[in-house]
Amino acid sequence: xxxxxxxxxxxxxxxxxxxxxxxxxxxxxxxxxxxxxxxxxxxxxxxxxxxxxxxxxxxxxxxxxxxxxxxxxxxxxxxxxxxxxxxxxxxxxxxxxxxxxxxxxxxxxxxxxxxxxx
Numbered sequence: 447x448x449x450x451x452x453x454x455x456x457x458x459x460x461x462x463x464x465x466x467x468x469x470x471x472x473x474x475x476x477x478x479x480x481x482x483x484x485x486x487x488x489x490x491x492x493x494x495x496x497x498x499x500x501x502x503x504x505x506x507x508x509x510x511x512x513x514x515x516x517x518x519x520x521x522x523x524x525x526x527x528x529x530x531x532x533x534x535x536x537x538x539x540x541x542x543x544x545x546x547x548x549x550x551x552x553x554x555x556x557x558x559x560x561x562x563x564x
Contacts, residue, residue, distance in 0.1 A: 453480065457550070477527065477548040488512050491538075498532030499525070508535065509558065516544065516561045524549045524557045533561065 449466040457478035464471055471480045491508040495518060498504075506520035516533065525531065529546045544561035552558050 455480070472548070476550070478550070479548070488517075493535065493537045495533060495535040495540075497525075498534070499529070511535075511538065514563055515547075516540075516563070517558060518561065519552060519556060519558045521556050523555075524551065525559050530564070531561075533563070 450463050451466045452461050453464050453471070454461050455473035455476060455478055458473060458476040460473070460475045462474050472478060473480065488510045489512065490510050493508050495506050495508055495516070496503055497506050497518070497520070504520060504522060506518040509517040509519055511517070516535070525546045527546055527548060530543055531546065532542070533544045534541050540563070543564050545564050547560045547562050549557055549559040
């Protein structure tokens with residue numbers, strides 16, 4: 447039987463239960479990542495990108511990226527988890543689709559989202 451312990455999320459301060467020896471862990475309430483799940487090397491970036499949601503295009507800023515995903519920040523409304531969107535990053539020659547795997551409010555109307563390239 448796997449030992450279970452309670453954890454407190456440092457982002458939303460809510461309590462949840464998790465396996466004591468979990469190698470990957472995120473808060474079930476807000477999605478905050480407590481343990482690193484990424485296996486691909488992340489590279490810092492400071493470049494702009496275009497995100498397409500249906501017929502709407504919006505500007506975003508890349509914070510970091512890997513061969514499998516992008517962390518971006520943007521203004522406006524939050525992108526819901528599991529949303530499929532188009533991404534265009536001319537500087538990295540990335541043109542395709544991505545899946546939003548998490549979104550958090552940074553401040554005011556600024557949000558950050560993690561995207562998995564698909």
